[in-house]
Amino acid sequence: MREYKIAVLPGDGIGPEVTREAVKVLERIAEMDSSFRFKTKNFNWNSEYYLEHGKMMPEDGLEQLKEFDAILFGAIGDPRVPDPVSIWELILPIRKNFQQFINFRPVKLLQGLESTLKKEVPIDFVIVRENSEGEYTESGGAMFHGETREMALQNMVMTRQGVEQIARFAYDYARANGREKVTNATKSNVMLHTMTFWDRLVEEVAAENKDIDYERYYIDALAAYFVQRPETFDVVLASNLFGDILSDLGSAIVGGLGLAPSGNINPLGEFPSMFEAVHGSAPDIAGKGIANPIAQIWSAALMLEHLGRKDLHDLVLQAIEEVLVEKKVLTPDIGGNATTADVGDAISDKLERIGGLL
Structure with missing residues (x-):
């Protein structure tokens, strides 16, 4: 044993x-x-x-x-x-x-609790957050400390391997657990290089998994939908920063951070x-x-x-x-x-x- x-x-x-x-x-x-x-x-x-x-x-x-x-x-x-x-x-x-590279965060309204939204709907989805790159990297720096021209730069780093492996995990998890849909959290309308790259690779993986529904929302709209209709989500796929923020919001609608694993x-x-x-x-x-x-x-x-x-x-x-x-x-x-x-x-x-x- x-x-x-x-x-x-x-x-x-x-x-x-x-x-x-x-x-x-x-x-x-x-x-x-x-x-x-x-x-x-x-x-x-x-x-x-x-x-x-x-x-x-x-x-x-x-x-x-x-x-x-x-x-x-x-x-x-x-x-x-x-x-x-x-x-x-x-x-x-x-x-x-x-x-x-997987940060896995369930958002589930447990029996015995009432959602802060005061809605009588089942809330049970997971956030699959990329955990090794994206916005949380050491790439960047600062210059001209204390001067009027002081500046800071923080780079957002995405790789094909990083995006593909998190997207495949999301689909594999959905299929293995009877989930019907993967939702992509993005902001590719303004983040022209990294998030368009993210969307393209995620949608390549989605095309290989047509038995699972796919949808894409900009992160600001998605945050609103978490509040308006949380019962419509199954698996939410997000970059490092977006997943971090969304999971705190998700925990808030099902009782608070004390219930967020x-x-x-x-x-x-x-x-x-x-x-x-x-x-x-x-x-x-x-x-x-x-x-x-x-x-x-x-x-x-x-x-x-x-x-x-x-x-x-x-x-x-x-x-x-x-x-x-x-x-x-x-x-x-x-x-x-x-x-x-x-x-x-x-x-x-x-x-x-x-x-x-x-």
């Missing part, structure tokens, strides 16, 4: 709090299911580490992480450390060096994939014990699915929804007064009850 090796990077702010609950849920699953075994190792590479060592992780940090089957990442960000430092020296090197995926399995909540470190509520752990627990469930245990993913999601439906143990962001640990315990207990009925 295989034992999975999971690297845990709790990170900053509420990261350690919500990650603790996600690991608690994994431990409860292992107690219930003898076919699932895992071992974790904590890596306290965060802003405190930076303040002590002058870097976000050791020189051989990536080599250490390579040995794991998956990474569970808490959150990064601390007012004492500039965001470009914490992001570009920790999370982005992991994403880029481990070729986690994600996976940074290397589909070929050459390197470990990384799973994290979308919400970030939320330093304003860190240490108060009120952070919603559902996004991080759901991210751990996505990790289980990635490791080949969709049955366990579905079990965790069912437990989350049953807790939400009961409305007895909810954190303040979704109308309750429970603590982070209370919600983790409630979901773990539901898992045991559901598991006993199976």
